Amino acid sequence: MLDPLPSYLRPSNDAGPWGVYMQQIDRVTPYLGELTYWVDTLKRPKRVLIVDVPVKMDDGTVAHFEGYRVHHNTSRGPGKGGIRFHQDVTLSEVMALAGWMTVKNAAVGVPYGGAKGGIRVDPRTLSHGELERLTRRYTSELNVLIGPDKDIPAPDVNTNEQIMAWMMDTYSINQGRTATGVVTGKPLSLGGSLGRRDATGRGVFVVGAAAAKDAGIALDGARVAIQGFGNVGGTAARCFHEAGARVVAVQDVSGTLFHPGGLNVPALLAWVAAGRPLAEFRDGERIPDDSFWDVQSDFLVPSALEQQITLHNAPRIRTRIVLEGANGPTTPEADDILAARGIQVVPDVLANAGGVTVSYFEWVQDFSSFFWSEEEINARLDRIMEEAYVPIRDTARSRQVSLRTAAFILACERILKAREMRGLYP
Numbered sequence: 166m167l168d169p170l171p172s173y174l175r176p177s178n179d180a181g182p183w184g185v186y187m188q189q190i191d192r193v194t195p196y197l198g199e200l201t202y203w204v205d206t207l208k209r210p211k212r213v214l215i216v217d218v219p220v221k222m223d224d225g226t227v228a229h230f231e232g233y234r235v236h237h238n239t240s241r242g243p244g245k246g247g248i249r250f251h252q253d254v255t256l257s258e259v260m261a262l263a264g265w266m267t268v269k270n271a272a273v274g275v276p277y278g279g280a281k282g283g284i285r286v287d288p289r290t291l292s293h294g295e296l297e298r299l300t301r302r303y304t305s306e307l308n309v310l311i312g313p314d315k316d317i318p319a320p321d322v323n324t325n326e327q328i329m330a331w332m333m334d335t336y337s338i339n340q341g342r343t344a345t346g347v348v349t350g351k352p353l354s355l356g357g358s359l360g361r362r363d364a365t366g367r368g369v370f371v372v373g374a375a376a377a378k379d380a381g382i383a384l385d386g387a388r389v390a391i392q393g394f395g396n397v398g399g400t401a402a403r404c405f406h407e408a409g410a411r412v413v414a415v416q417d418v419s420g421t422l423f424h425p426g427g428l429n430v431p432a433l434l435a436w437v438a439a440g441r442p443l444a445e446f447r448d449g450e451r452i453p454d455d456s457f458w459d460v461q462s463d464f465l466v467p468s469a470l471e472q473q474i475t476l477h478n479a480p481r482i483r484t485r486i487v488l489e490g491a492n493g494p495t496t497p498e499a500d501d502i503l504a505a506r507g508i509q510v511v512p513d514v515l516a517n518a519g520g521v522t523v524s525y526f527e528w529v530q531d532f533s534s535f536f537w538s539e540e541e542i543n544a545r546l547d548r549i550m551e552e553a554y555v556p557i558r559d560t561a562r563s564r565q566v567s568l569r570t571a572a573f574i575l576a577c578e579r580i581l582k583a584r585e586m587r588g589l590y591p
């Protein structure tokens with residue numbers, strides 16, 4: 166008789182992202198054959214660290230922030246996954262994001278386990294100095310878990326190259342040596358990789374193009390609606406625009422823009438890069454945020470946060486392909502509704518794996534202190550994404566399952582075979 170799951174891990178107690186992740190594992194389980202014996206491994210994180218992060222604020226007071234780092238599974242290699250700074254970060258969310266990293270890394274075949282971290286903070290309320298002190302203290306608290314051969318963080322929502330540089334510096338000072346390989350997504354001047362900044366959005370586009378080809382959708386003139394216009398959504402918009410597609414709607418925290426003829430994406434990227442609110446861009450009509458889900462498109466690319474496509478808006482969505490740039494944007498109930506309506510969902514664990522793939526290249530380059538050209542990086546990235554897509558598509562067809570379940574089947578087989586071969590200690 167197995168021990169019951171601790172209460173905080175039970176999906177019935179969790180309407181948040183961890184509950185979604187657990188339902189996805191339940192959905193793949195019937196397809197795992199004898200490996201089902203090991204599946205409970207995926208239903209709990211290997212280790213969870215919750216840290217208090219005290220920060221001296223500019224006004225002299227001390228504020229306390231709650232930080233997390235979760236190692237979900239390390240059967241196939243060291244932990245790998247981003248760091249999120251957001252006011253709504255919870256343990257449930259970080260555990261789910263770590264679980265999806267385990268699956269994603271196996272789905273595209275990079276030699277990592279899954280990890281994720283975050284701090285419950287709205288970084289927009291902090292000064293530059295407060296943000297740096299927060300990042301450094303958090304990194305120091307994570308010292309017991311992270312390391313180039315143990316766990317390698319990267320950027321996620323509201324974190325960037327500067328934050329990775331502070332993390333790398335703090336870890337290096339604590340270790341007494343410069344350890345560039347402890348984080349990826351670093352600036353080029355500190356062992357970062359060419360192509361990393363655009364890698365996730367580029368990968369989203371490459372997989373989207375492959376799925377479009379199978380669905381008989383021409384990219385030229387295709388309509389694309391994108392939620393989130395940051396690292397992932399912004400780059401995906403640029404790639405679709407360059408391929409001749411029309412970006413007909415975009416949404417970020419500031420609001421929603423609609424333009425049936427296609428927004429001027431380069432101008433919008435420059436506008437947002439200059440720190441101006443997306444919704445105040447003059448080219449395009451401002452529409453209510455909820456109307457974003459009614460926009461007719463060929464690709465809908467959620468690239469913001471989890472649980473955006475749900476039971477409530479899935480029946481209204483008018484698109485042909487949902488291309489998941491974000492992690493966990495579609496709930497299992499919404500998956501079923503979209504499938505019944507003939508809308509293909511290209512799952513996060515495949516679609517947004519370009520970031521971790523080029524993070525892997527960055528880590529390899531740091532170890533060898535030998536850096537590759539951008540052409541070489543992009544060519545390898547495109548090849549890995551395309552080669553990951555084909556067996557997932559073929560599995561979906563042969564086993565008559567969704568692309569998500571197919572991706573989970575292939576990934577979970579790899580993870581659980583590694584688990585089985587390693588055996589249990591003692």
Ligand code: NAD
Binds near residue numbers: 517
């Ligand atoms: P980012 O911080 O660069 O951008 C986030 C974007 O989402 C911003 O435009 C923001 O305004 C928007 N947004 C936030 N909350 C929103 C809301 N409630 N409604 C509408 N828009 C909202 O973050 P990012 O790195 O682009 O990450 C976006 C998603 O992609 C996340 O789910 C992340 O986990 C996932 N992801 C990121 C990477 C990466 O390499 N950065 C890799 C894989 C997956």
